[in-house]
Amino acid sequence: MTGATHPEQPPHTPTPRPGGRSARVRTDVVTATLAEVTEKGYDGLTVEAVATRSGVHKATLYRRWGGVDGLVAEALAASADQPWPLPDTGDLREDLRRITREVFDVFTDPELGPTPTALISAAQRSDVGAAALRAFFAARHRQAAEVAERAAARGELPAGTDGAEVVRAATAPLYYRLFVTGEPLDARAAERAADAAALAARAGLFITTPADPEGN
Template sequence: MSDRAPQPGHAQPEPPRTPTPRPGGRSARVRADVVAATLAEVTARGYDGLTVDAVAARSGVHKATLYRRWGGVDGLVADALTASADQVWPLPDTGDLGQDLRRITREVFAVFTDPELGSTPTALITAAQRSDAGAAALRAFFAARHQQAAAVAERAVTRGELPPGTDGAEVVRAATAPLYYRLFVTGEPLDARAAERAADAAALAARAGLFAPTGD
């Protein structure tokens, strides 16, 4: 029996789902342990080697609980992304849009190219692309991150550096998209200069009004 789709008796497996545990207390501790175990397992073994049995053994949470609350490995991957999106992302505030975007892209570059830290987010994103539940969680993760980071562009609008109505989330997408393209699409090397160039290009486009309403 595959632990990706448990089939007790003749019942059909439920689709992967992301749990909604109560904040605080034992439920939060269980979720934290399961998320940590999922991240460790997917980093070590990848999506194809990720199993509910291994996450149960590493987290100390019974396999039946994992199936009941997460539905299988796809639900575990999805919730690991959801938990990551909930973490606070400290944003730069240098007083200059270009410098703020450079710091954001440098951070993305630093995280994904770090010999010790980079393997976990890389493995998690790669695993998320392998299932509908994971892909949906990945979209939600990036949407949340872009919306949070939009503050750097919104502050630039307030300073008069950008046109009114500039879509801050789109500015951040434009700055970071070239990095993820290299990391997960083409596999081309990513260096610090490429990260800075992506930030500079997004800043120039934003100042030119490409992310502001056109009035059409």
């Protein structure tokens, strides 16, 4: 998620998120940021427009988030906070297929897809946004690692399998098409990515190997 027409803003410590008015302000600002970036993209995103749409004074936005890059980062942080119900079919391949199918469904939906697409594209335009994007995906991978951990507990995967790496391998081909090559993404490609990750995991390719203190 790095900057073109907007001045670079230094990284800042995330603002605490208590309840009450502060939480409502955050919700309003995130909602406005998502709407603005979806409609106008990163180059059209301004603090003034977010202030107008959210009803929060622009001085508050600058003080808490530093500028547009901080607003994009906050929108990603808010997205990472949302619960993600995970499939639990009793079969790793099917669980991974459902995860990749959800990614496919969201990004190819004409109503749902433009917002996450615009947010990820905007995040790639600043160092602050890029760091937030990495944190977002790291959080999602940690959450979804549960499907592989359950599979290992069932004896379906070798002990020591890194569940986050399994999920990363399943979803990475989808994001590669969406944000790198621009190739069409279809349901079969999503299914194939899940199947490949499941096969690799069962073969032990994602077993975590402790670092060798001797460097061997």
